[in-house]
Amino acid sequence: MPASAMPAPDLAAPDLAALPLDALTKGIPAAAAPLALGDIGRQGWNLLAGDLPLPLLLLREPALAHNERWMHGFLARTGAAIAPHGKTTMSPQLFRRQLEAGAWAITVATVQQLEVCRRFGVKRVLLANQLVGWPAIRAVTAALAADPDFAFWCLVDSLDGVAALEAGCAEAGLKRPLCVLLEAGVAGGRTGCRDRETALAVARAVRAAPHLALAGVEGFEGLIQGESEAAREAAVAAFLEVLAGLAEACDAEGLFEADRVLLTAGGSSFFDLVAGRLGAVRLSRPSQVVTRSGCYLTHDSGLYGKAFARMLERSPDLAELGEGPRPALELWSLVQSRPEPGKAILSFGKRDAGFDAGLPVPERWHRPGGAGAPEALAPGHRVTKLHDQHAELALPPESEGGSPLKVGDLVACGISHPCTTFDKWRLVFTVDDAYGVTGGLATFF
Numbered sequence: 001m002p003a004s005a006m007p008a009p010d011l012a013a014p015d016l017a018a019l020p021l022d023a024l025t026k027g028i029p030a031a032a033a034p035l036a037l038g039d040i041g042r043q044g045w046n047l048l049a050g051d052l053p054l055p056l057l058l059l060r061e062p063a064l065a066h067n068e069r070w071m072h073g074f075l076a077r078t079g080a081a082i083a084p085h086g087k088t089t090m091s092p093q094l095f096r097r098q099l100e101a102g103a104w105a106i107t108v109a110t111v112q113q114l115e116v117c118r119r120f121g122v123k124r125v126l127l128a129n130q131l132v133g134w135p136a137i138r139a140v141t142a143a144l145a146a147d148p149d150f151a152f153w154c155l156v157d158s159l160d161g162v163a164a165l166e167a168g169c170a171e172a173g174l175k176r177p178l179c180v181l182l183e184a185g186v187a188g189g190r191t192g193c194r195d196r197e198t199a200l201a202v203a204r205a206v207r208a209a210p211h212l213a214l215a216g217v218e219g220f221e222g223l224i225q226g227e228s229e230a231a232r233e234a235a236v237a238a239f240l241e242v243l244a245g246l247a248e249a250c251d252a253e254g255l256f257e258a259d260r261v262l263l264t265a266g267g268s269s270f271f272d273l274v275a276g277r278l279g280a281v282r283l284s285r286p287s288q289v290v291t292r293s294g295c296y297l298t299h300d301s302g303l304y305g306k307a308f309a310r311m312l313e314r315s316p317d318l319a320e321l322g323e324g325p326r327p328a329l330e331l332w333s334l335v336q337s338r339p340e341p342g343k344a345i346l347s348f349g350k351r352d353a354g355f356d357a358g359l360p361v362p363e364r365w366h367r368p369g370g371a372g373a374p375e376a377l378a379p380g381h382r383v384t385k386l387h388d389q390h391a392e393l394a395l396p397p398e399s400e401g402g403s404p405l406k407v408g409d410l411v412a413c414g415i416s417h418p419c420t421t422f423d424k425w426r427l428v429f430t431v432d433d434a435y436g437v438t439g440g441l442a443t444f445f
Contacts, residue, residue, distance in 0.1 A: 040440035055348035063328035085294030092120035137168035169211030177213035215258035222267030266291035299325035302416020354420030360413035
C-alpha cells in the first residue's frame with residue numbers, strides 16, 4: 001500500500017516560535033537583544049556580511065527542499081514509506097516539515113526522544129530499539145493510555161524482553177495492545193535475534209502475551225561490513241533475505257496481529273536495497289515497507305555522499321529521479337592563524353563538528369568585504385586534526401598554487417555524519433543561496 005494511503009499524522013503541537021534566545025546561545029550575536037526563535041528570519045542577518053559570530057552551523061534551505069523532493073520521488077517509485085530517524089536532528093521543526101511532506105512516522109532510539117516527539121505533536125512514533133527498564137516501559141504505557149490517537153511500535157529480541165513488556169502493560173492495565181516488531185540481528189552486531197529458531201520463539205511468545213501484538217519485523221543493516229563494497233552489499237542482501245524469511249514464517253504461523261504488517265529496516269546507506277527486497281515480500285495480509293533514513297534531508301559531504309555515489313552504481317535507475325541529494329549542512333569558521341607554511345588554524349573544533357565518520361571537508365571560502373558568492377577551495381586544502389576549539393587545515397604547497405587564505409577569511413566545511421554534528425548545536429540557522437538567514441531550528445538533545 002502506498003504511503004499516501006496511510007492515515008496522516010496529527011500535527012497539532014506547541015509553537016516553538018516563542019522560544020526565547022539570547023547571546024548565551026551559540027550563534028546569536030553578542031550585541032543582539034533577546035529575541036524569539038520565530039524572529040530570527042526577520043533580523044536581516046547575512047553570514048557573508050559579517051552579521052553572525054563564527055563558528056556557525058548552517059542549513060541551506062534550497063538543498064533541504066531539493067533533498068525532500070528527491071526522497072519522495074524515490075518513495076513514490078518504490079511504494080515504500082519513510083519514518084526518518086529523529087535522532088539525526090532532534091529538531092521538532094524538521095520533524096514537522098518531514099511529516100507534512102508525507103513521512104509516515106518519526107523514528108526514535110530513546111524514551112527521551114519519544115517525549116520530544118510527543119511534546120511537539122508527533123502522533124506516530126517507532127522506537128527502533130528495545131524498550132527496557134521500568135521507567136521507560138511505564139512512560140510508554142502512560143503515553144498510550146493518555147492518548148488513544150498515539151500510535152507506537154518498539155522492538156523485541158528476547159523472551160525476557162517479551163516478559164518485561166507484558167508485565168509492564170499488565171501493571172498499567174493497558175486497554176490496547178503494545179505493538180512490537182520482531183528484531184533480527186547479525187553476529188557481532190548490536191541488538192536483534194541471531195538465528196531463526198530464537199526469532200520464532202520470541203514471535204510466538206509475543207503472540208501468546210495478552211497485552212502485546214506482533215506488528216512486523218525489523219532490522220538494521222547499516223553496521224554490516226565486508227572486505228569490499230561488493231562483499232558488504234552481498235552481506236546486506238543476505239540479511240534482508242533473513243528479514244523477508246522471518247516475515248513469511250511468522251505469517252505462515254498466524255503470529256501477526258496487525259491489520260498492516262510493517263517490514264522495516266534502514267539507515268541512510270542501503271535504503272534502495274531495503275525497498276527492493278522487502279517490497280517483494282508477499283504475505284496473507286497487507287504489509288508496508290518502512291525505511292528509516294535519518295540523513296536524507298541534510299545529506300553530507302562525507303559518509304553519505306560516498307554511500308549515495310555507491311547507491312547509484314548498484315541502482316543506476318535512480319538516476320531517472322534527477323540530481324541526487326545535495327549536502328545541505330555547512331560549518332563556517334574563520335582562519336585565525338597561519339602559524340607556519342602549509343598550515344592554517346580554523347576557529348572550530350570537536351565542540352562544533354562530528355568526526356566519528358570522517359573529518360570535516362573544506363569546500364568554500366570568502367573574504368570579508370568581498371563581492372560575489374564564496375569561491376571553491378582548490379584541491380589540497382584538508383582538515384587533518386580537530387582539537388576542542390581548533391581545526392588544523394593543511395594547505396596545498398606553493399608548487400601547486402598554494403592557498404589564498406589569510407587570517408580573517410571565512411571557510412565553509414562540509415561535514416560527515418550529520419547525527420554527530422547536530423548534537424553540538426542548540427540552534428541551527430537556515431539560509432538562502434545568498435547566505436541570508438531565513439530562520440532558526442531548535443534542537444533538543
